[in-house]
Amino acid sequence: MxxxxxxxxxxxxxxxxxxxxxxxxxxxxxxxxxxxxxxxxxxxxxxxxxxxxxxxxxxxxxxxxxxxxxxxxxxxxxxxxxxxxxxxxxxxxxxxxxxxxxxxxxxxxxxxxxxxxxxxxxxxxxxxxxxxxxxxxxxxxxxxxxxxxxxxxxxxxxxxxxxxxxxxxxxxxxxxxxxxxxxxxxxxxxxxxxxxxxxxRPRKRRADLKDEPPVLVRESASDYAATVENVKQAVVGQNFRLIRVQPLEQGFFPEGEASRAETIVYFCNFNFLYKALAVDPRVGLFLPCRVTVVERAGKVLVMTINPTRLAALFNNEELDELCERMRELYEAILEDSTL
Ligand code: HEC
Ligand code: HEC
Incomplete structure (x- = not known):
């Protein structure tokens, strides 16, 4: 008791x-x-x-x-x-x-x-x-x-x-x-x-990166197959090396979405990679770089993660700058491949 x-x-x-x-x-x-x-x-x-x-x-x-x-x-x-x-x-x-x-x-x-x-x-x-x-x-x-x-x-x-x-x-x-x-x-x-x-001393305030959209998306003016080709060219045009192009198998999609097509293009820039890893080894988590092309309900979309949004996870101002540059490169690739 x-x-x-x-x-x-x-x-x-x-x-x-x-x-x-x-x-x-x-x-x-x-x-x-x-x-x-x-x-x-x-x-x-x-x-x-x-x-x-x-x-x-x-x-x-x-x-x-x-x-x-x-x-x-x-x-x-x-x-x-x-x-x-x-x-x-x-x-x-x-x-x-x-x-x-x-x-x-x-x-x-x-x-x-x-x-x-x-x-x-x-x-x-x-x-x-x-x-x-x-x-x-x-x-x-x-x-x-x-x-x-x-x-x-x-x-x-x-x-x-x-x-x-x-x-x-x-x-x-x-x-x-x-x-x-x-x-x-x-x-x-x-x-x-x-x-x-x-x-x-006044400090520059870190932008609120959590307000950033998680993915960058553009709609392509071309058809699916041509857009995949455009992405490959755009990647090389921005000085990346193409690593592999992976079409997702039909079987990967839920039933009833058979009309959907999806390809992931993987690429890398080793200079950039080594620099980023020296700044913060955790960037390995979101490499290699990739762009996804999907066809859904007649629309062809090109998408990437938004590196600026990912930077919010890392609390590292030096990395913020690299992520900002990576975002510019991603946007250039999206731009080049959807025109
Ligand atoms: C994501 C990585 C990370 C995690 C997790 C982390 N730290 Fe740190 N910590 C750092 C870094 C990097 C520095 C140095 C900051 C700088 O270089 O300006 C630091 C600095 C410190 C310092 C100051 C050291 C000094 O020499 O004055 C202490 C104390 C500390 N951390 C304790 C902790 C404790 C305790 C935890 C867990 C509750 C923790 N840290 C979690 C990365 C981390
Ligand atoms: C050769 C490089 C070097 C020089 C020069 C140097 N430091 Fe450091 N300092 C360091 C390193 C590395 C550390 C972290 C040591 C550790 O991990 O405990 C440090 C730690 C410190 C810390 C503790 C910071 C913390 O988070 O605990 C202070 C304060 C500091 N230094 C001030 C100074 C000042 C002021 C001077 C000049 C009079 C100076 N240091 C010169 C490399 C240097």
Whole structure:
């Protein structure tokens, strides 16, 4: 019998390992060594990243820099994930961060930033090309420098934490210790003030890609067979290589739709492909490129996915640009093949 007033059975604490496996491991690696995301298991990172920074980073994500926001997790779930990240390096104790407010001169900081940081973190703090730890990098720069002008980063990191990162660097990554590089604490304060000033700069708003139509469609002026030929020519005309042309068998269609015809034209541009994969390996999901020609109720339609709409899934501003270019190419192919 349950005594009145007694607490019910304690609700099991959320399982941090499981939550991490589900939400984070695909990018940061099962053991936190990084992948599409930066490493999380490095001692120098864990020693200077307060729990509050980890919690806020999980909540806010990094808009436009692949790292998603997780607003739907409960506080207890976020805490469980943070404990799991700590378990990657159980011997690491938090290192006391530099004390006192950081007061620096952002103008002087801008000059120092241009000299010491811009090559890796970008002239405007936009971060390195690509993200995380990727195969196609020079050996001395295996980890892409995060974006410092990112609202998610700026809202999560305290001045003291940024200062500590500059003073001590992160061993095992390209991020050096700037005390060892010969900068003074005053120089570092000035750079922190400059990094903080990114917060006050206007940011271009990312268009709402979710409003985009999922597919691009055009009606052809020619008959079905001629349209398939037109598509093949248009694809080659836009510098793609034709991979294969696949007519769907009659048997694939539901009964009563025997009059329907459908052909998928697959194609690829290897230059473009390698560039896109370097920006974000997840683009592999929607490659190779394809155009579908269908004849339905006397109309011949030419269709492709809308790459701009797909970009909405990826939270990656660099990829948005590539998807935009891909969309222009797709539209040119649709245009050329339906005239
Ligand atoms: C789709 C890939 C992806 C997923 C999923 C993802 N992250 Fe990230 N994460 C990134 C990337 C990329 C960055 C670096 C952003 C940049 O380069 O500007 C990052 C950055 C971070 C950082 C900041 C690291 C630092 O050095 O300051 C933390 C902490 C983090 N992620 C934790 C998590 C946790 C915890 C989860 C799961 C709840 C998660 N991430 C899910 C891609 C991802
Ligand atoms: C040689 C390339 C390189 C240079 C130069 C460099 N960084 Fe970094 N920085 C990195 C990399 C790579 C990381 C990510 C390390 C990791 O994965 O933990 C990083 C991490 C950081 C972080 C932590 C960001 C986060 O999301 O946790 C800050 C802040 C930072 N750098 C600021 C600077 C500033 C300011 C300068 C100039 C004084 C600078 N860095 C110079 C490569 C560089």
């Amino acid at each position: 349950l005594a009145i007033g007694a607490a019910g059975p304690a609700r099991a604490a959320p399982d941090g390992a499981l939550l991490y496996a589900r939400n984070c491991a695909a990018c940061h690696g099962a053991d936190g060594r990084g992948g599409v995301g930066v490493p999380l298991a490095l001692p120098d990172f864990l020693a200077t990243a307060p729990d509050e920074y980890l919690r806020r980073t999980i909540r806010l994500g990094r808009p436009g820099r692949v790292m998603p926001a997780f607003p739907h997790l409960s506080d207890a779930e976020v805490d469980a994930i943070v404990r799991h990240i700590r378990s990657f390096a159980p011997d690491v104790r938090p290192r006391p961060l530099p004390e006192g407010p950081v007061r620096g001169d952002p103008k002087r900081g801008a000059e120092l930033y241009a000299r010491h940081c811009a090559a890796c973190h970008g002239p405007d703090g936009e971060g390195g090309k690509g993200t995380g730890v990727t195969f196609s990098r020079p050996r001395d720069l295996p980890i892409v420098a995060p974006a410092l002008n990112n609202p998610g980063f700026l809202a999560a990191a305290s001045d003291a934490q940024i200062k500590a990162t500059l003073m001590w660097g992160r061993k095992g990554t390209p991020m050096p210790s700037f005390l060892k590089q010969g900068l003074s604490e005053r120089d570092i304060d000035d750079i922190v003030a400059f990094v903080r000033s990114f917060e006050r």
